[in-house]
Amino acid sequence: MASSAAAVVAEADGEEVTNRQVILKRYVTGCPTVDDMEVVAGAVRLAVQPGSAAVLVKNLYLSCDPFMRTRMTRHSEPGFVPDYVPGKVLDTCNVSKVVLSGHPDFKPGDLLWGVTGWEEYSLIPNPVFCHRINHHEFPLSYYTGVLGVPGLTAYAGLFEVGKARKGEYVFVSAAAGAVGQIVGQLAKLTGCYVVGSAGSDHKVNLLKTKFGVDDAFNYKKELDLNAALKRCFPHGIDVYFENVGGAMLDAVLRNMRPRGRIAVCGQVSQYNLERPDGVDLFQLVGKHIRMEGFLVSEYAGEYYRRFEEEMARYLKEGKVVYVEEVAEGIEAAPAALVGLFAGRNVGKQVVAVARE
Amino acid sequence: MASSAAAVVAEADGEEVTNRQVILKRYVTGCPTVDDMEVVAGAVRLAVQPGSAAVLVKNLYLSCDPFMRTRMTRHSEPGFVPDYVPGKVLDTCNVSKVVLSGHPDFKPGDLLWGVTGWEEYSLIPNPVFCHRINHHEFPLSYYTGVLGVPGLTAYAGLFEVGKARKGEYVFVSAAAGAVGQIVGQLAKLTGCYVVGSAGSDHKVNLLKTKFGVDDAFNYKKELDLNAALKRCFPHGIDVYFENVGGAMLDAVLRNMRPRGRIAVCGQVSQYNLERPDGVDLFQLVGKHIRMEGFLVSEYAGEYYRRFEEEMARYLKEGKVVYVEEVAEGIEAAPAALVGLFAGRNVGKQVVAVARE
Numbered sequence: 037m038a039s040s041a042a043a044v045v046a047e048a049d050g051e052e053v054t055n056r057q058v059i060l061k062r063y064v065t066g067c068p069t070v071d072d073m074e075v076v077a078g079a080v081r082l083a084v085q086p087g088s089a090a091v092l093v094k095n096l097y098l099s100c101d102p103f104m105r106t107r108m109t110r111h112s113e114p115g116f117v118p119d120y121v122p123g124k125v126l127d128t129c130n131v132s133k134v135v136l137s138g139h140p141d142f143k144p145g146d147l148l149w150g151v152t153g154w155e156e157y158s159l160i161p162n163p164v165f166c167h168r169i170n171h172h173e174f175p176l177s178y179y180t181g182v183l184g185v186p187g188l189t190a191y192a193g194l195f196e197v198g199k200a201r202k203g204e205y206v207f208v209s210a211a212a213g214a215v216g217q218i219v220g221q222l223a224k225l226t227g228c229y230v231v232g233s234a235g236s237d238h239k240v241n242l243l244k245t246k247f248g249v250d251d252a253f254n255y256k257k258e259l260d261l262n263a264a265l266k267r268c269f270p271h272g273i274d275v276y277f278e279n280v281g282g283a284m285l286d287a288v289l290r291n292m293r294p295r296g297r298i299a300v301c302g303q304v305s306q307y308n309l310e311r312p313d314g315v316d317l318f319q320l321v322g323k324h325i326r327m328e329g330f331l332v333s334e335y336a337g338e339y340y341r342r343f344e345e346e347m348a349r350y351l352k353e354g355k356v357v358y359v360e361e362v363a364e365g366i367e368a369a370p371a372a373l374v375g376l377f378a379g380r381n382v383g384k385q386v387v388a389v390a391r392e
Numbered sequence: 393m394a395s396s397a398a399a400v401v402a403e404a405d406g407e408e409v410t411n412r413q414v415i416l417k418r419y420v421t422g423c424p425t426v427d428d429m430e431v432v433a434g435a436v437r438l439a440v441q442p443g444s445a446a447v448l449v450k451n452l453y454l455s456c457d458p459f460m461r462t463r464m465t466r467h468s469e470p471g472f473v474p475d476y477v478p479g480k481v482l483d484t485c486n487v488s489k490v491v492l493s494g495h496p497d498f499k500p501g502d503l504l505w506g507v508t509g510w511e512e513y514s515l516i517p518n519p520v521f522c523h524r525i526n527h528h529e530f531p532l533s534y535y536t537g538v539l540g541v542p543g544l545t546a547y548a549g550l551f552e553v554g555k556a557r558k559g560e561y562v563f564v565s566a567a568a569g570a571v572g573q574i575v576g577q578l579a580k581l582t583g584c585y586v587v588g589s590a591g592s593d594h595k596v597n598l599l600k601t602k603f604g605v606d607d608a609f610n611y612k613k614e615l616d617l618n619a620a621l622k623r624c625f626p627h628g629i630d631v632y633f634e635n636v637g638g639a640m641l642d643a644v645l646r647n648m649r650p651r652g653r654i655a656v657c658g659q660v661s662q663y664n665l666e667r668p669d670g671v672d673l674f675q676l677v678g679k680h681i682r683m684e685g686f687l688v689s690e691y692a693g694e695y696y697r698r699f700e701e702e703m704a705r706y707l708k709e710g711k712v713v714y715v716e717e718v719a720e721g722i723e724a725a726p727a728a729l730v731g732l733f734a735g736r737n738v739g740k741q742v743v744a745v746a747r748e
Binding site for chain 2: 106113115116117281285290300301302303306307311312313314315316317318319320321322323324325326327328329330331334
């Protein structure tokens with residue numbers, strides 16, 4: 037392996053090309069705007085240091101994730117992923133193609149998904165968070181979504197944390213989003229009664245017709261979220277897949293069934309607030325509710341590979357459908373990210389930097 | 393059994409005696425005051441209906457519990473215990489002595505603990521929530537505390553919900569209270585590193601000297617709860633036994649270790665608020681924290697009996713000590729209850745209605 041890898045390492049003095057990058061311009065307060073970011077023209081040498089295990093990739097699809105917002109504020113303490121730094125490029129779990137490799141596991145032309153920058157080319161000194169794409173029969177962008185982090189998040193959150201079982205009542209918020217759309221369909225496949233909430237009538241319609249959930253509502257049109265949940269769940273909720281937080285979580289807590297489980301994936305309604313909304317957590321006591329966060333990184337490795345095969349089978353058999361919205365070109369990336377917080381995207385928001 | 397029970401049933405036209413009762417005068421907003429309650433002189437006939445399974449008891453010790461506050465507000469939806477009703481007597485889990493019984497399991501003179509009214513005599517139509525007191529070698533009032541609901545709450549919360557294990561870092565708030573004092577001692581017996589918080593220097597001193605925790609702090613003297621927890625737990629917290637909510641919970645969430653557990657027993661800082669304080673629940677995600685409520689009623693029956701024997705052994709061996717504060721006479725009950733919210737009590741707050 038080592039000798040064949042050595043053969044594909046470019047010299048250290050390769051060609052220098054333009055590398056457009058999306059950088060954070062300043063720490064963000066409140067709702068992020070496109071002016072908080074900037075697309076700058078950097079340069080990259082198409083080379084990896086001889087003897088290094090670095091990989092140089094060309095980015096194809098960038099993933100827009102709501103929790104990126106939490107990394108745009110400076111925190112006094114380190115979180116589970118580092119804060120973004122003004123002047124530096126953003127990063128997420130993206131799809132890329134290997135241009136040059138000093139790493140024995142990767143060779144030029146390999147398609148990868150994993151952590152790279154929001155830029156045209158990324159030099160990855162140690163590609164431990166990069167994985168080979170195994171299923172080429174689907175659009176590559178699916179590895180920023182249903183076959184990547186959002187899909188794995190939906191799967192692990194619903195089954196490992198939420199412990200959803202056949203016949204149970206499952207509620208998912210942001211149900212037409214990258215993760216939510218998968219949660220609803222997996223819960224239906226498990227034999228659950230599934231209701232989703234979303235922020236537009238179009239999304240609600242999509243939930244009912246395309247994603248096949250049992251019921252859905254537009255939370256922006258409900259004057260009383262508690263009443264909406266009572267209408268949809270007269271017997272209460274067993275599993276809540278939490279994507280939004282705040283008032284919705286508060287209403288959900290009032291409608292949980294005894295021994296209900298809340299898998300906390302995200303809280304998009306809270307990321308732009310200076311102080312979090314108050315939620316009546318004493319509700320956890322009276323019905324012995326379990327509320328549990330989780331990180332998708334815990335389910336990497338063998339767990340992911342089993343998930344990948346199962347999900348690929350569902351996609352092939354048409355048991356899971358997947359909706360994404362693709363913005364064209366790296367210049368469109370800041371607006372695509374900002375759009376998440378206005379709920380502009382339907383399904384997963386992706387940015388196509390290059391098509392291969 | 394049935395025939396001997398029948399022999400002790402008084403006639404239906406027994407003597408009528410005064411029965412002083414603590415009633416809720418009005419629904420409470422904000423912090424409860426003694427004026428929200430009233431001690432009234434009712435009357436009770438010392439009799440049980442022939443053929444009924446009712447029990448008439450004389451109350452000896454009344455239990456003052458912080459969560460009684462949550463029952464003093466009218467809720468639009470039923471909770472896990474009914475709201476109190478203006479004009480009606482309060483109730484909690486108290487210690488009483490059987491005066492008359494139509495029930496085959498109880499006879500006059502039996503000492504019980506279980507749900508009765510805040511009154512001198514209670515007629516219990518169906519004593520399903522009453523249990524015989526098995527250990528007479530301790531003060532009877534202990535069955536409102538260390539051998540009753542608070543003790544069982546501490547035990548089940550720490551071990552069944554919090555899953556505390558030897559060598560782990562355990563934090564308990566309201567650590568000198570009815571439940572907290574037991575939590576800290578049980579955690580120490582398990583081989584945990586234990587820190588407690590309380591609201592006075594006297595209580596902090598008690599925690600360190602009498603209850604034997606490793607460290608303690610007065611939360612009212614800490615300008616920054618986050619910093620206080622960092623000082624006490626440089627390696628973070630594995631298990632948090634949650635009694636207070638609000639700002640303390642928010643600070644704890646920042647200091648939990650990966651896979652930490654929060655056993656939610658109560659949230660005394662929140663009961664008097666119109667809207668709950670905001671807490672950064674997104675912290676649950678990054679460290680896969682589990683937050684779980686529980687009800688002591690789940691651990692009744694055989695579980696309780698095992699607990700009772702274990703705790704009685706600890707008390708006899710001096711491995712657990714117990715502190716209570718006894719207010720004298722039913723007239724003192726409203727002030728004793730209100731005092732909980734000002735932190736006036738040290739240890740369990742009890743009201744002695746009669747001594748037997």
